[in-house]
Amino acid sequence: MIALYTLMEGIIAFFLIAGSIFALIGSLGLARMKDFYMRLHGPSKISTLGVGCVLLASIAYFSLLDSGPSLQELLITIFLFITAPVSAHLLSKSALHQKLERDPRTRGNPQELQEDDDEHTSEESPQGSSKLP
Amino acid sequence: MSLLLIVLLPLLGSLLPLLGSNQRRHQCALLTAAMPLIALLVTLRETPGVLAGEVPRLAFSWVPALGLDLALRLDGLSLLFVLLILGIGLLIILYARHYLAEADNMPRFYAYLMLFMTSMLGIVMADNLILLWMFWELTSLSSFLLIGFWSHQSAPRKGARMALAVTGMGGLALLAGFILIGQIVGSFDMQTVLDSRDVILADPRYLPALLLVLLGAFTKSAQFPFQFWLPQAMAAPTPVSAFLHSATMVKAGVFLLARLHPALAGSQEWLYLVSLTGLVTMLYGAYFALTKLDLKAILAYSTVSHLGLITMLFGFNSQMALVAGLFHILNHATFKAALFMTAGIVDHECGTRDIRKLKGLWRYMPMTTALATITAASMAGFPLLNGFLSKEMMLTESLETPLLGGLAWLIPALATVASILSAAYALRFVRNTFFDGKPRDLKKTPHEAPFLLRLPVLVLAIVCVVVGLFPALTATGLLTAATDAAMTMPAPEPHLSIWHGFNLPLLMSTIALLGGLLVYVLRQHLFAFHRQFASRDSLAIFENAVQRLVRFTQWAIDTLENGSLQRYMLWVVISALVVAGMSLMGIETLKGELATQEASPLIIVGAVITCFAGLATAFLHRRRLISLIMLSVVGLMASLIFARFSAPDLALTQLAVEVVTVILLMLALFFLPQKTPKESSASRIVRDVLLAAGFGGVVASLNYALLTRPLNSISDFFLENSVPGGGGHNVVNVILVDFRGFDTLGEITVLCIAGIGIYKLLNRLRLFMPSSDSEGRPWSPDRYPMILASVSQSLLPMALLVSVFIFLRGHNAPGGGFIAGLVTAVALILMYIAHGVEWAQQRLSFQYQPIAVAGVAIAALTGVGSWAFGYPFLTSSFGHFHIPLIGDMELATALLFDLGVYLTVVGATLMILANLGKVTTSHRPSKQKEKA
């Protein structure tokens, strides 16, 4: 019985440690990678997985050691895995829109990052001056 | 009751002329005259009794808190004045009927006149100091209307304003004086006051009270140095001048001296203040009367002089002087009113009152000339006329006054000088107007005025003569009664007779008349002397002073209220710092008795992050989006702090609100500049940093002090009663929807109003729409990124489900209507973000305002529902219901209340965000729309 308990504890502890290490690595990537596009990788998948692990640990903890089966945290996990790629996608979209510098070693030269000759309009021209109906 | 009639009839009379029309002037005048006439009859009916020593009084309690009673009296003094006011008033009504031009609005004139008459009667009959003051101020107000009657001209307007300002000031001083007297005596009842002379004179407050009362009296009676308003008030129509500035209003001041004589007189202060003021005024007025060119100005300054004379007499602290003063009031009223009317007739007939143009009018208007001569002679103190009598009495009294001690001879000497001048200007008035050659440059040929215009003058002239000839017969009774009322002890019988034998006063009178003649003959030398001094128009000086005052106030206000919100905020902050700082300085130790808990590393990290983000929000504020991101960090940290310290509901709410706030701020930021220009000076920044630091320090100190002190609070009750009394395990939620549901009702009302108010604000908003971002990049053409659109549609059902979950759990676990509402709203907003307003609007068939309002309605009606069971508003009820198949179910009315909260939050939030989004979108220039 005690062994089983220890095993369970071990599983939970594993998920916890693994999750937090992943999350740390994800944030580390965010902190130290060279350009935005590279920084994006860490948080968008590694951190997500890390938190996923912690959520699994929580499920395990409450199901195994506390009040019986509970899968509530699964919902958060699923939610994170659905939304994280979308956030990453939108972020890189805006980065491309802003033509953020990429690391010089990056191969490929997408049109999004090429300088175009669009005239830059001044910041604030009062255009919407007509009254609403 | 008849006393009330005397006052109220003219008041009623002020309404009657308004019934008449400007066209039917006769009728109008008759209507107006009716009421004072009846009042006069009533008075006459009372007269015998009063003369016999009765004092009819009447009192109704009005405002006990103020010491104000509606109390009237008709003693001898009152009677004298009532007769004057009503008698001359009636003559004025008659005179004005023929004097006013067709263009003048006669009903209005009469209405003002009667209002004035009422207030005058009130003054002289008031048996209560406060009541007297009320009527006193009313005379200022009604005279303001009368002086400014010819409002299309500048002079009357300014003259009226000046008169009001001066007499108004005096009135306010008078009130202060009266209150002091009332406090000394303990009552405002006139008789009590009059009987309390010893108490009053012994009180240290006597002098201030006296000064204040005299200020009131002197301003009203145009005593030096307040005389300047009276000549300017001559811009009024002549009937007004005749009534107000000869017979009545200016007499209110001297009346007051007489009225309060028993209570205030007898002291050295009184003697010097009153009689010297009177003496100076008498001389001043007489001198200027001689130098004026306008008939009415001459009369005005003459009035000033005569009022000075009366004041001086009242100041002498002598019984006979009092008699003389009262007698002169009567005499002056008659001859001066007549003279004013004469001046009016001349003006009426010749179109001018300039004494240089008028000459030899006796040819054209012999009757008027005769009347003017008689009355002017009376003014000059010519024997056999009433003016002579009182003037001689004055000279007699001037000989007997103890004033000035060793220099006491100065008084009679100066009085004689004044009499000389008086005789001179009277002579000048008559001779230069009616005799001395032929008129020049008159606009029209003068002829005798209509009889009815002359009739009042005639009546007054007759009075002058009759009283002058038979003083004992006509005036003694009245004067005795009046003096009686104005004295502490029974008054001596005045011996009014024409002949007192050869004595010093007679000599002085003779000197005065002869001297007057001499001065008149030599007047050009005097005028040459007078011309050395620059003439200063008191009106211009006054207007100038007022304008400078106004400009100063404008400068002061503009300097103080410079339109800078920064300054206004600064004041609030400084005020808060001062009061809180001062209070904190009074605390011995900030730290209370409670042991502090140790901070875990995680908490330290959290605190550091929070502080860092907070500071960054402030210091990066010029880059607004970054500042906003930092604000988000603070918001997130705040909710984590709430979570850490056992406040899950707060954490949830803070989180949801923070996200919505940031979205809102970003929506707004689209139209505002993306960056704040660098504009604060270094000193400004230093100042603000110091202030902010001070404020933060105070907040932190307060917070620390509170955290380290034990608290004995009412919260235990909520913890104990949440489950048994409120039917919920989540105490915070039970407080929100039950214990303090009323707060929540107010809170959702606020939210609902905010939504509606914002809808109002967004209405017809003109916006500056940037076509590119702050770096000058045109916006991305991809309006609705596909992947976002695709994912968000699948998140909506999930979010709705979660909100139902949070809503239902709220009563027993963290959650509740508010958070559920925000989750729903945020999910719907995501739809707007992903697909746009148009798309979302098509799919949401309901409007938001009704939803938000319905939420409030549901919450309120849930509360009203408890009435049906005889409980107060918002009493909750809950119960466990066993439903087959489902099992035990707990239902609480609080849930219904929470539903209201939910709906309000959804409705209001969407109203704010969706409407804002809509406004911006419909302004997006079309060429920008789909560029790619």
Place this chain on the structure above:
Amino acid sequence: MQHLIILPVLLPLLTGVALLIHRGGALTLRRTANVLSTIALVVVGILLVAASTDDTIRYYALGDWQPPFGIILVLDRLSALMVLVTSLLALGSLLYACAGDDEQGSNFHGLFQLQLMGINGAFLTGDLFNLFVFFEVLLIASYALLMHGGGKARTHAGFHYVTLNLLGSMLFLIALGILYGTMGTLNMADMSAVVPTLDTADLGLVKAGALLLLIVFGLKAAMLPLYFWLPRAYAAAPAPVAALFAIMTKVGIYSIIRVYTLIFGEQAGPLANLAQPWIWWLGLATLALGAVGVLSARDMRTQVAYLILVSVGTLLAGIGMHNEAALGALLYYLIHTTLVSGGLFLLVDAIAQQRGKAGARIVQSRTLTQPATLGLLFFAAAIAMAGLPPLSGAFGKALLLQAATTAQQYWLWPILLGSGLASLIALSRTGSTIFWRASGEKTGITLGPLRVTATLILIGGAPLMVAFAGPITAFTQATAAQLLDRDAYVESIIARDDTGGDA
């Protein structure tokens, strides 16, 4: 009858909600509903005042939770009086608005009722936090109403007003935090009971909280140096809204009276009367500044706004005098100034409409279409505001002057009388410019019967308050006595048989 106390809150809330649930709808119907509801509110106000005259202090326990735990509404003479005054002012403003101002923007009627709800709630509540909530209700409603009709001046004044009040709300919360954190209760009567028993170590803290509250209330009341929002906001507000705003400063005044007589009054031990000296000096300063402002005004609306400032200063000075007579006097003055200044706002608007381009500016302009009616009303209102007899302002001022002790006289008398003189000079200038210096074509715009009635209702208060000065002053004096009888208040609310918040 049992629920009468809550009707001043509930009636406007329900009416407001009914009016707001649909944005469109027949205007006549909205107006009728609003007017009827407001008349009903007047009736409720009268009933409340009548009920309060027996000197029992009643409370209404919301949710049937007894004090000090639940929120209560308290009916005493003061709260009843304030509700009645509010409803009368509201009726006047509303009738005026119904003549057309309500159409200038959306949702006027509903917001109007909610504004009343907020004001009445603030007057009735016996709970300090609930007071905060009602402050916010009345503020947000006032923001919305201030913006009614739009326009640059309103927007701008509005931003200042809103921002300053937001700062004020923050301070309110800090003060509430301090007071709750030291006394452990929110019920004002309970606080009053707790204050004398406070630990000495806590006194400084409580004092900080109490004085911060003074800043908050002072901001609402427009006390110097916190008044800056007032002149522009009042001058910019649409006339009926400005008229209704005449009660807004009085909410601040009311709160000051309530808190510093009940909680920090005579019986508060070491903290007794802690705010009165501040209020006295700042009130006098406000009074003086208001007088300067009245003289400086270039515009009638601004002038009326400064007249309000004068009255605020007068009221504050009255509170600072802290004696029963002064309290009674200032309550009388409060009724007077609320009604008359409200009426004056309406009147000024009516005048401005008839003056064409000149509007409310104090300059020569066209002849008014109805000089007699407007002139008479202006004359009456000006007399009343300047404090001259025979109208109510004079009584109020005279009562206050009388209530001053000898030491107070030196300051109060010259300043109060001087401000009266300044008002007199300024208003006579204004009046003579507007009515006498006018010339030229009339605009032809006339004052409809509704507007005349509205203005009359409010300015008519001045003569009526004179005619019935006896009973009214009796009521206000009794109110003052009741306010100073803290023990009776506390006893009628806190039944001390439970383990409450007091240590």
Place this chain on the structure above:
Amino acid sequence: MLDFALKVSVVLFAIAVILNLYRVAVGPSLPDRILALDTMYVNSIALIVLFGIWLGHRTYFEAALLIAMLGFVSTVAVCKYLLRGDIIE
């Protein structure tokens, strides 16, 4: 063991959050900051969950759920702002 694991975990997450804050603060670009903020939201979820385990009850489940949902929406909104300026169009 569990206690230790929890402590280690909390410390690591705390470091992660500080790293996030570093990126929020230094940027250099706006997407960088937003990305960092988003990561901070995600890491906060973990912290809340860890706190729940530490306390042994699930009072904080909703908080975690909400952070996940709202953090996403907030990131989406800022991105939309960067792309289009107008969040709701």
Place this chain on the structure above:
Amino acid sequence: MIRPRKWLPMPLLSVLLLIVWLLLMNSIALGHWLLGGFLAIVIPLITKPFWEEQPRIKKPWLMVRYFFRVLLDIVVANLEASKVILDPRGRARPAFVEYSLEVQENFTITMLASTITLTPGTVSAHLRMDGKTLLIHALDVDDIDDMKRHIHERYERTLKEIFEC
């Protein structure tokens, strides 16, 4: 499979909602089934208008397989990415890759893009507005064509099979 009906427009969603509800409630009591069932019917009815297009799962079992494949890949991907991040010398070989899409439906594209982000070394950075090219950023890639092929074979083809065939 459950057929769409008027009152049950999205049966799959309804089932999902019911499951989620029970998950949330952490209980399988009858009451929760009933309430959850009710919500599972009502919420799709309310939110139906918001669905532009409904994904049709043609091969559910393939989807399950795909799910587990991705799950495994995620773990692997994370380990690989961690290696790159922790590499002290920072010898990553980043690249932007333009990937031409074969799948056409929005939902499928979304699934693919998400998968790419979650799996080895790639982030789907941008979907061009024509919906035919996906710009992918790879963190550390050797052979770009190899990577494209890998994505196509391992994910896109399967997704196409599940949703679009």
Place this chain on the structure above:
Amino acid sequence: MEALFATTTGILAASGLYLALRGRTFPVVVGLTLLSYAVNLFLFSTGGLTTDGSAVIGDGGGEYADPLPQALVLTAIVIGFAMTAFSVILAMRVRGDVGSDHVNGNRVDEPREDKS
């Protein structure tokens, strides 16, 4: 911990106030929002800092956090949100009507500072 909490509140309040004293509408609104976070933390903490004992009856041990300040803060948060929303839209309106986002209402977007 108490000192740390108080310091945090103080720093947030100071930062918020500093922003609220700026001359442009947007920072002012942001500042007031920040200040309201600080004030909410302050008000919340008046019930004391309880690390384990959310006021849900039956959850956890016997000790509960003071629920009353929490309820008050909840109300304050909601009201603060409504007020912030109104003020930010009003700030937009000011820009639309006046043409400047300066709080002192200059007509044009020019740097200006009052010399108070």
